Amino acid sequence: MREIVVISGKGGTGKTSITASFAYLEKENCALGDCDVDAADMHLLLDADFNHQEDFYSGEVAFIDEDLCTNCGECKAVCRFDAIDVIDEQHRVDPISCEGCWYCSRVCPTEAISMKVQKAGDFYISSTKTGNKMAHAKLGFGAENSGKLVAKVKKEAKKLAETGQKEFLLIDGSPGTGCPVISSLSGADLAVLVTEATVSGLHDLKRVYELVKTFNIKAVCIINKFDLNAGVSEAIELFLAEEEIPMVAKLPYDETFTKALAQAQTIVEYGESGLSTKLEESWENIKVIVRNM
Amino acid sequence: MKITIASGKGGTGKTTLATNLSAYLAMNKKVVLADLDVEEPNSGLFIKGELVLEKACHKMIPQWVSDECVLCGKCEEVCNFNAIVKLSEEILVFPELCHSCYACSELCPTGSLPMMPQKMGALKHVKADNFDFVEGRLDLGEEQAVPLIGQVIDYVDEHFDDDVVKIFDAPPGTSCPVIEASRGSDFVVLVTEPTPFGLNDLKLAVGTMRVLKQKFGVVINRYGIGDASVEHYCEEEKIPLIAKIPNDRNIAELYAKGTLIYPEHAPFKAALDDMITFFGGFK
Structure with missing residues (x-):
């Protein structure tokens, strides 16, 4: 089993939409974990059934x-x-x-x-519309210890992958560089860094990659909204080249992200758009990279 | 007046709103903007100015001094965060697990664990054209953002009078860092977008604000791209809708460049005016 964690440093770069698309493509061959317990959203795209609930004390x-x-x-x-x-x-x-x-x-x-x-919150295991199972959680209002709840989600997601003999465990990480992200990253085989062609996107990518390096985890990168600013996009590519981080996709600014979301659909199932093809290709690339590790 | 700009979901436009509101408001008011998103501080990317001060920020961590220690193990026993381990001949401290509660240090019968400062991040104070900017930046690998956020707020409180409008750019989410960034403020502005993600995360943020008994209102960014569910929710819950910022690729492009939006975008500026009106001109 290979564990792939999708993180972004900066919020709102499309991390969850991309993770859910990969999950949709891989169907029952993967297990899922939503480690963004502060603002868990992946269940909305994958029609999670909240079948199993536990109180989480911490x-x-x-x-x-x-x-x-x-x-x-x-x-x-x-x-x-x-x-x-x-x-x-x-x-x-x-x-x-x-x-x-x-x-x-x-x-x-x-x-x-x-x-x-x-x-501190509620923990769930759900079946999703893609046929895979997902561990996820909802942090209580004003609760602490989101790092520990992340660790719980990861542990249970890993179990789902192992007992179900899945080839992949796909984790949606959280924004930032603090304890929830550190918990999301620990033990992963590959980090997928989702960034966007904005000055903030580049700044946060650099910071979160420094963190990934300390864990000795291999990283690949997806640049979203690459056409917002050619200069920034180039600077990101230059950074990736310097750090030898493979770029697995360059996605244009496309409101399909939001339109698919409004229909509670992943990008790859929402009609025809150039984005679907690019995401399919990038997921295939990621699989090749992680299988050869 | 102290205002925190927060959101449940990341990437909804907190920093855009905080930096633009600060610069715009500063044409008539004294303003200080503090970036409390210490894990990924971005406000500074949009602000040019003169560096007034840069200093290291510390948290207090016990340090074992072996001379008088009798290895009684009291420190290990009283630490509830597993940050101290007594071995056969020494005491080990794990700083990243320590919450600086001082219990081990002060309950040690021989005074063998004095609290010592350890760097966790940095604080920067910049004088921009017409307002002050303070940024906290957590060192990478540091897990706890809350102590640094607290220090940045304290710095702002100590250096700026009550007649200065204080704007705090909060981290995303709903857990401890957001609470720390919100609880001392007079009002919290929750920035969201009109999508199912935006609505879901807004509800979480609202739940947190209500636990804190905090006054709050909503700004919808990228208005027009999704559906009306956020507006309906605000109406039902009687949450004030302060302003709507239209969905426009031009705004995204200006943001991508790292420039301020309002001087070049009339509808965006109008949304800032709505905010200022909502707050009674910040008088």
Whole structure:
């Protein structure tokens, strides 16, 4: 089984539309994971059925038992996250600020503070319209630990691929370079970097590739909206050449991305457009690269 | 006044809106723009100016000093993030797992784990033509954006009076970094696009804002490309629709170049005027 992670650094470059198209092309020969748990969207394109749901618990929050609390203030004094305040003469915890470090509960002289495990989100396994299975999640409002939920999605997606004896595991990553992305990348065989021909696209591509390099993961690149700016597009190609990153597709600015999306369809199933052919070719290229690794 | 420009979905136009609004507003007002998307800061690409200050930002990490340590293992026991491991003859600290809660350091009976600064990123302050720009940039490989976002906000609060309009360009998503970038603000502008992805992610962002009890409204970007579901949703939920920016390839091309949009695009400028009107002229 080969694990392919699609990431972008910058948001809105077409990452999810492209991943879903690959999933549609590969049909039941792959398993899927949507690791963009902050803003998971792939289920919309693949008609996921949310068949299996689990509560996902992660992280703890301090809870003060007011009957035991003497309001001595020890907890507030040690909290580095400003999570404890006195409201109406009672020490109270702000659950959104609480980091779950336990320090307050360890120093409380009357043992009035207990730590409660929080529900951080929902985890799902779905069947999709393409015949493949997908692990995905929804992070709770205001919840922390999206890195851990990403790790859970990845672990379960991997299981889907292994037990189903799939050739590929296809992961939709998250934007940025912080903990969710680091969790998305770990253990991958290939990173597909989706960028766009804008100054921001180039800037973010360079940063996210630096991160990919530290993981020793091979990367390929798709340039979306290459015709928005010829100069930037050239600069991206130059960067790819310098870093020896194969470019597997150059896609034009095309509102088909959005139109297909509005119909809840992947690009490759939405009527005829030049984009479909290019995406099919790029997926074939990616498969050749990953099979020869 | 402090305004955070955020979105659930990435790539909806947060940075475009934040940079253009700042520059436009600065013709009549004192403005500071802070880029809090510290993982991928982009606002600076659109802003030329003179660098006033650049400094390293640190987080506090315990450092083992062996002299007095009796290897009692208290530090390992109190660390809830598995950032400390006691071996037979030494204490190991894993900085990337540390949340800087100070428990190990302060509960150590022999004071063998003093907290020491460790670089996690950088802060830059630039004087643009008519406004100030502050950027946070997280070092690659650093997992936690929140502490740096907090430091950038503190810097802005310390260096700019209340009469300055403060505009924060937030990271995408709905989790901790966005919360940190939003919670101290007077108002959060959620930028979305009129598509199923835009709507789905807007609902998540709205859920988060409601948990935070934060005032918020919506700007629809690329208006006209998708469907009316975002507008219907805002109407049903009684969420103010602040402005609509039309879908236009010319805007994408100006953005691609790294230039400001409003001087060359009247409908875009009109959308900024709608925003300014919504906020009562930022008086």
